[in-house]
Amino acid sequence: MLYTEICNAVWMFLWVGVLLLAVILQCLIFMKRAWKHALELGLQPAQIKKGLTTGISISIMPTLPVLLVLLSLMPLLGTPLPWLRLSIIGSAYYETYAASTALECVGETLQLNGYSVDGWVAAAWVMTIGGSACVLWSSLAIKPISMIYEKAEKVDMKLVLSIGSGCLAGVMAYVSVSYGFSAMSTKGVVFCISFAVGALLVYIHNKRPKSKWLSDYLMTISMLVAMAAACFIF
């Protein structure tokens, strides 16, 4: 029996659809409560709306590679399983690795119409249960780590702000290397183009502080210019 006989069953689509609705519901409940809290903190509704639209606009383009991974996995694993994995707890970089590892364990290879239904079931188990382990971590670890920060806030708020700025600079250094300069590769060129455009826009914004739109669209503009440059260069 080939995996193609079961991998696109209607009930699986329904299962994934219901789960995704639950994820959206979780987000909406979180956002509604945070919106109320933001107003209590003195943030203006216009600022909150701007936060919402920035979150959306920044996420559109980086979601497209996730979509590409989904399109490439659909012929190999059917639609519901990669759709589930790439929408919930999944990562575009990780799913192919998880599926290949599972199939290797049962002596099969991830190839189009080239493995059995048992291999598909093994992939479904490893991808979902192996990939979901991080939720147990987040459920156990986020609260204690957050409590440490809250305790420090009570001792010295300015010190906590310094720690926050230090963390942010460290994270920026990490992503610069990890996503830009981890190898002498074309990735670094694209990163540098985007950085240069971003730096130019920061400079213009500092000279003309009234042009607020520049800071709002800085990331989007630098990302689109670097992506367009990648099309010409590579």
Add this chain to the structure above:
Amino acid sequence: MKQKCGYHSWVHRFGIASSLFLFVAMTAFPIAVSAVYGLWPDFKLLWPGFIAVILFMAPYWPAETIGYMSVMGPGALYMSYITGNVTNLRMPATIGTINSLGIKPNTDECHTMAVIACGASIITTVVIVALGVVIAAPLAPVLSSPVIQPAFDYVVPALFGGLVAQTILKGKKQFLYFLAPLAVCLFFCYFTAVNSAYYMLIAIAISVVIYVLDYKSGKNKEKKEA
């Protein structure tokens, strides 16, 4: 203060409860598949696969939770761990938002806006991926066209270049302080075999030490002047 405590404890209660609910619903999927078709995997063969997959990602869990906590806060982290893509989607959406609003990291305002930005980001991703499933057939040739393929291959470095520029070019001091953790990451990346999740934590720790020393020297100066 009471409102703040109420909100914060609600974030943890709801975050943990909803995460565990979605964890159960997610892990029930392969169980349902096996139950419906009567096809149970041989776990004696499969256990190394579980271990390999968990170990592949495990170093990033503490690194992301500790490293991103100050910027994203607990609410955004609970949401992000449910949908994944923390570093390449949720973290940039949050930092981009706090940059554009001019909010300081590690404040209540920052963590509250992080929830709104992250929620918006997650819903955007879920909707785009769902649309992709519906219109997969006509979309595939467009997205995989050789002319625009490089744009999608390089979307993540293109995203981070602008984000890093906007974050570190706020002042000369911020830029200079950024160079130290950058040098540390470059050293570990090119001269050692240390996993990037570990050197991320080392770079963050060094950066925090620099900022704390700067804060302390500023405080001492203020004391002397007083």
